[in-house]
Amino acid sequence: MKIGIFDSGIGGLTVLKRLLTDFPLNEYIYFGDTLNLPYGTKSLEDLEKCADKIIKFLIFEKVDIIVIACGTISSNLYDKIKDKYGVKIIDVLTPTIKFIKENNLESVGILGTPMTIKSKAFDKYALNSVSCPLFVPLIESGKVNSKECEDAVKGYLRELGDCDNIILGCTHYPLLIPVLTKYTKANLIDMGMCVSRCLDIQSGKEQKVTLYFSKVNDILKNNVKNIIGDKYEIKEKVL
Numbered sequence: 001m002k003i004g005i006f007d008s009g010i011g012g013l014t015v016l017k018r019l020l021t022d023f024p025l026n027e028y029i030y031f032g033d034t035l036n037l038p039y040g041t042k043s044l045e046d047l048e049k050c051a052d053k054i055i056k057f058l059i060f061e062k063v064d065i066i067v068i069a070c071g072t073i074s075s076n077l078y079d080k081i082k083d084k085y086g087v088k089i090i091d092v093l094t095p096t097i098k099f100i101k102e103n104n105l106e107s108v109g110i111l112g113t114p115m116t117i118k119s120k121a122f123d124k125y126a127l128n129s130v131s132c133p134l135f136v137p138l139i140e141s142g143k144v145n146s147k148e149c150e151d152a153v154k155g156y157l158r159e160l161g162d163c164d165n166i167i168l169g170c171t172h173y174p175l176l177i178p179v180l181t182k183y184t185k186a187n188l189i190d191m192g193m194c195v196s197r198c199l200d201i202q203s204g205k206e207q208k209v210t211l212y213f214s215k216v217n218d219i220l221k222n223n224v225k226n227i228i229g230d231k232y233e234i235k236e237k238v239l
């Protein structure tokens with residue numbers, strides 16, 4: 001199958017990585033909109049414009065299915081766009097909510113982007129939710145191991161308070177797991193894992209991965225390498 005995946009930047013690579021492990025023999029086309037990130041503070045109108053361009057590009061590339069590997073677009077726009085393009089579109093939120101329900105998770109806290117938290121999409125299932133505007137800029141600028149990042153993690157966890165389960169409500173946040181686990185014992189839930197267990201993908205014979213980003217620089221290349229290695233070609237493509 002040919003699977004299209006997109007996000008604002010490198011966050012969706014956490015979803016791609018999971019799918020590559022669970023369904024290795026497929027063709028994957030990834031689009032990270034690094035020119036327009038972060039998505040988490042954009043207006044609904046701007047988010048819709050970004051998603052529209054990317055979905056049309058992936059359809060042009062003849063994908064069979066599109067995975068919105070972005071909590072912000074999933075929580076704000078999925079209902080509006082899921083039937084609009086004549087191609088199957090999957091989001092990260094529906095499978096995550098399914099996971100919460102199926103596992104009867106209680107004592108759930110949410111960390112998400114400002115727009116995801118504003119959407120209230122998780123509110124029914126959570127004790128508390130915290131908007132984390134500092135995380136995506138820190139992650140994208142390669143500062144995951146900085147003191148600044150550690151301080152941000154500590155601050156947001158303090159704000160979230162005690163809970164047994166934390167939904168990493170933005171696909172960038174699994175990249176913070178090594179830092180998060182220093183300061184919380186909660187079970188950290190990765191939306192990529194939730195999506196993967198809901199997908200029914202017929203595998204082919206070989207793997208092909210193409211990574212497109214709307215802005216490529218050395219920091220991005222290094223981030224990509226740290227997440228999924230350097231064997232996949234990175235192409236710059238402005239939509």
Ligand code: DGL
Nearest residue numbers: 008011039040071072171
């Ligand atoms: N990784 C995305 C999300 O899951 C987008 C984050 C951003 O660009 O602010 O929300």
